[in-house]
Amino acid sequence: MSRGFWFILTSASLFLLLLDCCHGSFVGICYGRNADDLPSPDKVAQLVQDHKIKYVRIYDSNIQVLKAFTNTGVELMIGIPNLDLLPFSQFQTNADTWLRNNILPYYPATKITYITVGAEVTESPENVSALVVPAMTNVLTALKKAGLHKKIKVSSTHSLGVLSRSFPPSAGAFDSRHARFLKPLLEFLAENQSPFMIDLYPYYAFRDSPNKVPLDYALFESSSEVIDPNTGLLYTNMFDAQIDAIYFALMALNFRTIKVMVTETGWPSKGSPKETAATPDNAQTYNTNLIRHIINETGTPAKPDEELDVYVFSLFNENRKPGLESERNWGLFYPDQTSVYSLDFTGRSPVDMNADANATRSNGTTTTWCIASSKATQMDLQNAINWACGTSGNVDCTAIQPSQPCFQPDNLVSHASYAFNSYYQQNGASDVACSFGGTGVIVDKDPTYDDCIYTRTGNNQTMTSNNNTTAAITSSRSSSSKQVYSSISSALLLTFLLFLFDLERA
Template sequence: MAFTLLSRSPRLVICALLCIFLFSEVGVPRRASALGINYGQVGNNLPSPPHVVQLLTSLRIGKVRIYDVNPQVLSAFAGTGIELIVTVPDDLVPGMAASASQALQWVTAGVRPYFPATRVTGIAVGNEVFTGDDEQLKASLVPAMRNLHAALAQLGMDTYVRVSTANSLAVLATSYPPSQGVFTQDAAPYMAQLLRFLADTSTPFWINAYPYFAYKDDPTKVSLDYALSNPYHVGAVDPYTHLQYTSMLYAQVDAVTFAAARLGYGNVPVHVSETGWPSKGDANEAGATVENARQYNRNLLMRQVSGEGTPLRPKLRLEVYLFALFNEDMKPGPTSERNYGLYQPDMSMVYNVGLNQLSTTSAASLSLATSPATRTDVRKDFGSLCLVTSLAILLITQALLL
């Protein structure tokens, strides 16, 4: 359907999709948000969780994603107010899909004992599952997410803890121009199931997006300024929407939003669960330098502080989790994989992105809290959004008949 829709009347279709995005911002308050960061632990020389929490608190970083349910980490975050996303590893997903009791047991043992003192606000189920080779895992992902959500509801935690999954940008068959974003034929059936679940539970779609990879693969054709999100350059203009992009990352996010809209889920917000730039790499890893890493992360920080949204949704500040807090010396792969951190394991800075200066900014501008009241307000607007979406679907139907 998506490919037919594009081929028959792309401009009318883009107009209909833009209606969804334009009106989806009406009446929806801008949520307080700020910098999030990924706290990986694949290293043998990392500081203790209490020391990590001290560092994060001093920097006013209030959103953190971890890749397990490490009891020491969960305990260390108790009472801090820092929002925490925890992770279900891939190998547990099929069992949770097959058994609601396994999902309940995992939440009861791994999350419930620390909640609400530790402010767990999200559960990431697997990581980049839909671009892997395990077909059973792909088929199990959304059923496992549904069982986890049911477990949270049974424990009275579903109002506070959202269930999602981080996706690779490779779920897109087309990402440029952003308005032509569409999921791959292999991923589309799974994406429809996932997006339906996310819409039903008012949960964002998470994407791991790395402009660095695009630059590394073709540094002679990809603009470094564009990949680094440098604000003062021409960038790229989408020929269908005429929106101007100075950030490849923001263009990638809008491409995902358009792809979701083509499946009927244009109102599902897209958040960046991982993005970063390595400060060191092998000889064949173009652009992996300290200066580029500093510039990339600082540019994203400045966009966060200014409350900037993507060109498609300028009024909604894009939520971004930087990768990563520390360089991790035990990660496999090329040199770059071990050099994404803002900090060395001894907690000295790899480079200064301005976090020290930002830490003096008012708590309001960097507040990560999303109160239950805010969530309720968003839900009140859902009916209006559904009406607008229905009108846009009528426009798309007309495009199909042309």
Template sequence: MVSRSFFYLLISPIVLFSAIFVSDASGSVGINYGRVANNLPSPEKVVELLKSHGINKVKLYDTDATVLTALANSGITVVVALPNELLATISGDQSAANNWVQSNIIKFYPQTKIEAIAVGNEVFVDPKNTNYLVPAMKNIHASLVKSKLDSAIKISSPLAFSALQNSYPSSAGSFKQELVEPVIKPMLDFLKQTGSYLMVNAYPFFAYAANSDQISLDYALFKDNPGVVDSGNGLKYHSLFEAQIDAVVAALSAIEYDDVKIVVTETGWPSMGDENEIGASEDNAASYNGNLVRKVLSGSGTPLRPQDPINVYLFALFNENQKPGPTSERNYGLFYPNEQKVYNIPLTEEELKGGQSTPVKGNTSQAPVAGEVSKTKVGQTWCVANGKANEAALQAALDYACGEGGADCKAIQPGAKCFSPNTLEAHASYAFNSYYQKKTRAAGTCEFGGAAYVVSQRPAYGNCEFPTGY
């Protein structure tokens, strides 16, 4: 997710989720593996994490060699990306495209199961890149043809909703007129000629947060609701997500590209946000992602394409502590950097069959210190040690927090009330949180070189209460 357009799909209030339809063929659930953070586990550990949770599809934002090497022979299919900053070069130089494919695709394939290349990401958000997109896609495709990989690896480009002119009702969906002839139609022609699909990034959260007075939260989270009838075609919608996707379907139909398939390459809901980011919470994130997975795995499509199973990539694998922007940007992860779940949802059909039919909030394993996690007020956050950091890094950060940083560490001295549990990780968590709270939880005050991260539930600390603030 390089950028997010604040695309407001307005649906009348009161809304969402009908009974799940059983289908022989289900859609697929993958996950976006972003790495804009300094506290994430190694790629090898990440591959183990993906496999342990049955996740067999992953989307990257680059072609990092260490990540692609770690994914080799894992059985996980991979979508890689050519960054926006390379579009100009690749679009005008076939030899540059050949070199990029050689160094970033052929070098790793087929041991790493690369199935698609995302050429750019939400390119239309930045007008200067627009004219480069289709030529770059064609040059990369020509390189794949040369290497006889064009039938195995598809090429597309994730579309942001800002490319739509109209979105409500869904049946009135249309692309911005200034994009249609110069780039949308040429791109769709290319997708059809190569047997590829349109990548779409869809975030109901943004529409809800901006229009919570008009859009029902139940509608946004796939919960039970009366549904909303599209005034243009009479179809009833039970989720904002489906309405957004069908707005794209209608936009395709309006320019006579009905046969282009869609894959949702990003969608998600933040577990934490700023005060003005209405709806950002663990409960809502668990509901949205958990219910979306159920919808996808049921095999049912959208009202305009009921026979087409939905394929999605959830955003994102981890909370990423170095992403710029509002608090929500750093809290879309399904997992903390210590590989524990932020909240518990089913990710596979096996987990659904195993009885995990509702999102479960309050997974105590997310706290790095043993004990129960107490309920907290919305907006409260704490800083804890990253148990994956090495001891030297933790000790150095602890020394800084208790020394120059000015954290109140008297309570974790020998014999003091918070000395137990007597572990480096526990003491570091206490000190980091003291520093973080004294700094009024300001951005960047819970990093410590990757040795710490923010959580939204108060961690337990033996018989000592973890401080809330000062």
């Protein structure tokens, strides 16, 4: 072959690599099975496909589950439980046998992309943390023998308790009690380009310290900002602050290349009498705002535009989990596969997962709008406008700019009303979408005046839901966007190859 041909082949390979690396952030879901009333794995796999869920975490390597997800295209994160850490850490043959019997018969028809070795071991009453890295090393060696170490990443999950400090985020630091465990773990992750996996629950921070943590801050609903005094970075939600605390803790130990992945987060829909924040409304609000935040790819204040993959906990309510009532009520679905609450899977519009095929969602017979409260302070209104018109709210606020139809009257109440309503209508005209920290008010009288038109759901934003179009937990690009991206990528590649071919001929 000519040197020019090798140049073309190498350049094309690099081009494909660049295209493949830019996958964007995704949101997946955790499939826990600590219950005695769940549907069969086959039915679960069908449920996941019906809702276009592309990423699922399971907590073991159950063969029936792996079989159920064969040829579905769903990417699985599978787990090695803490109870199995001892045999996996002691002998390489145990890891080899496990991979040969539990993974290889189903791979790649069942897509497996991550293996978690141990889960929240620092919270475990048994002292098993010392077993994690040896077990991870043996699993990685087994994958290398099978030629899969570049396709399946190995890591371990942690609770936020692995930190000794998380506020302010810039002071984030790992607990020195876990130093002997964490140093080799982080070295393993950095060497093998595996993510640091963390389970984050702002719900617990609010539940345990309601006087210190505002509910709206935990729910992504705050219109005010918390300032990190060391960096000047502004935080509008606890989730971002916790993520950045992890990043600062990693940087403090000079591990700057390790990415963070959230392997569990969510909000319970029911709790004990003292768990007053565990409600369907709050669960819907948290998960809807979380998904919108992730797929908008805004990153965190310390890591803007950084990709962040997240798994929502959990697919089902699990009736055998011990503890308070909330522990058994984190699911998006009841065991009969009906939804616990409607969830905005795409970050754009609420979709009722129980809606009949081809059912049209509207606001019912009464059309409503969202406007700003005249009793709100100027500061709250300005903060709310900044949020709605910024990357978080993603509202087109052109109409309230100078010389535009909604600029007059030039005051914050009027401008906020237009921005609030645009956000409200874009997000299904739900009560949650007109919160704005208590500055939004739902009205049934059209605020439209002169040439300033206030949109409404009924006339130009009607949404449909059926088995083919139901929005779902997926990557930051929709299926259609992926198809467009794929077509563009193919066209770019073809153009690139033709260019190189002409260059070689010349």
